[in-house]
Amino acid sequence: MTTYSLLILPGDGIGPEVMAEVRKVIGWFEKSRGLSFDVSEDLVGGAAYDKYGKPLADETMAKAQAVDAVLLGAVGGPKYDNLDFSVKPERGLLRLRKEMDLFANLRPAQCFDALADFSSLKREVVAGLDILIVRELTSGVYFGEPRGIHADDNNPDNEGGRVGVNTQRYTSGEIRRVARSAFELARKRSNRVCSMEKANVMESGILWREEVQWVHDNEYPDVELSHMYADNGAMQLVRNPRQFDVIVTDNLFGDILSDAAAMLTGSLGMLPSASLGAPMANGRPKALYEPVHGSAPDIAGQGKANPIACILSFAMCLRYSFGLGAEADLLEKAVERVLADGVRTGDLMGAEGGKPVSTAEMGDHIVAALSAL
Numbered sequence: 001m002t003t004y005s006l007l008i009l010p011g012d013g014i015g016p017e018v019m020a021e022v023r024k025v026i027g028w029f030e031k032s033r034g035l036s037f038d039v040s041e042d043l044v045g046g047a048a049y050d051k052y053g054k055p056l057a058d059e060t061m062a063k064a065q066a067v068d069a070v071l072l073g074a075v076g077g078p079k080y081d082n083l084d085f086s087v088k089p090e091r092g093l094l095r096l097r098k099e100m101d102l103f104a105n106l107r108p109a110q111c112f113d114a115l116a117d118f119s120s121l122k123r124e125v126v127a128g129l130d131i132l133i134v135r136e137l138t139s140g141v142y143f144g145e146p147r148g149i150h151a152d153d154n155n156p157d158n159e160g161g162r163v164g165v166n167t168q169r170y171t172s173g174e175i176r177r178v179a180r181s182a183f184e185l186a187r188k189r190s191n192r193v194c195s196m197e198k199a200n201v202m203e204s205g206i207l208w209r210e211e212v213q214w215v216h217d218n219e220y221p222d223v224e225l226s227h228m229y230a231d232n233g234a235m236q237l238v239r240n241p242r243q244f245d246v247i248v249t250d251n252l253f254g255d256i257l258s259d260a261a262a263m264l265t266g267s268l269g270m271l272p273s274a275s276l277g278a279p280m281a282n283g284r285p286k287a288l289y290e291p292v293h294g295s296a297p298d299i300a301g302q303g304k305a306n307p308i309a310c311i312l313s314f315a316m317c318l319r320y321s322f323g324l325g326a327e328a329d330l331l332e333k334a335v336e337r338v339l340a341d342g343v344r345t346g347d348l349m350g351a352e353g354g355k356p357v358s359t360a361e362m363g364d365h366i367v368a369a370l371s372a373l
């Protein structure tokens with residue numbers, strides 16, 4: 001029997017709370033479907049800083065490189081706001097992404113029918129929505145050099161005397177590989193890719209557009225490709241999101257556009273993600289799965305967090321890392337069933353009112369739905 005190795009990094013804030021519900025789901029698949037997981041757990045973010053003085057220990061990094069897949073909750077929180085930049089919780093997550101070379105971040109935004117009235121947009125705009133944002137994750141302004149904060153010498157006109165610098169930098173190879181991921185995924189969906197950049201103001205945007213077009217013309221001429229400026233893209237996402245199938249974009253634009261897309265689906269607490277790298281020896285990609293949301297300090301420790309984003313991230317893990325598509329479908333159906341039954345965490349409470357369930361109760365409902373399907 002295949003045993004799948006998993007490293008769980010719950011992290012900070014609501015991270016451990018939502019991950020406890022994923023543990024229940026993993027337990028269900030072991031007990032009821034005979035799957036075998038070798039699960040280990042470790043610290044990341046503020047929790048790792050508290051113990052090791054850095055947001056990701058080298059031993060944890062080595063473990064992440066060795067397992068079939070990593071599941072991460074969330075990192076960060078006000079307690080760590082004043083830490084030196086190099087040891088902030090977010091640096092732990094960025095190190096994992098960079099050193100595992102997880103260049104393709106898949107952020108699907110699907111509107112479950114039961115939540116269509118809860119979106120901040122009208123039902124007729126979001127009903128049936130199913131888009132996939134493919135965000136480049138290991139380059140761009142997040143990692144470009146030079147970067148830093150330094151004195152602005154020889155500039156007496158600069159009040160305060162300092163400069164903050166970040167560099168948007170992309171190589172053609174970085175653009176081509178993430179473009180290929182987007183085209184491959186589009187072929188399994190509605191076969192359309194919209195690439196977003198700011199080629200009207202940024203040279204890196206011109207290169208982005210040219211290279212995506214090159215990959216299309218040479219390798220994926222059967223996929224429909226369009227280009228859009230990212231600011232217009234943000235507007236179009238809110239105006240008529242269903243015009244899109246796959247959106248491919250850079251690290252920073254992808255961060256922002258995927259939070260906007262989250263709200264189309266009803267709540268940030270619903271959005272899963274997969275961060276994929278190049279295939280390993282077993283043919284599966286290096287991978288980390290995490291909800292799109294953060295550590296939600298405003299509701300942490302209160303049992304209010306919606307665990308669905310994290311549970312759906314595990315469904316993506318079943319599909320992309322373990323090749324268990326039927327099991328992934330089953331888990332997604334269980335979530336859909338629970339929502340259709342009107343079960344809601346606080347973030348999903350709309351005008352209809354009712355009593356929200358806790359994080360743990362939502363997890364229990366999903367496990368019960370798995371058994372009932």
Ligand code: NAD
Nearest residue numbers: 074075076077268269292293294295296298299305306347
């Ligand atoms: P956030 O996503 O943590 O929260 C934004 C809002 O959404 C909050 O009102 C929160 O209560 C709500 N929310 C988020 N997830 C929810 C869930 N599962 N259920 C119910 N409500 C939910 O974003 P933020 O407040 O900008 O950031 C807080 C901290 O998290 C910061 O330190 C930030 O750097 C970090 N962060 C981490 C990640 C990550 O680990 N991948 C992602 C985003 C932000």
Ligand code: IPM
Nearest residue numbers: 075076090093094255292294
């Ligand atoms: C995300 C987060 C991260 C990002 C932070 C926490 C580093 O916002 O995963 O979307 O900006 O990529």
Ligand code: MN
Nearest residue numbers: 255256259292
């Ligand atoms: Mn983000």
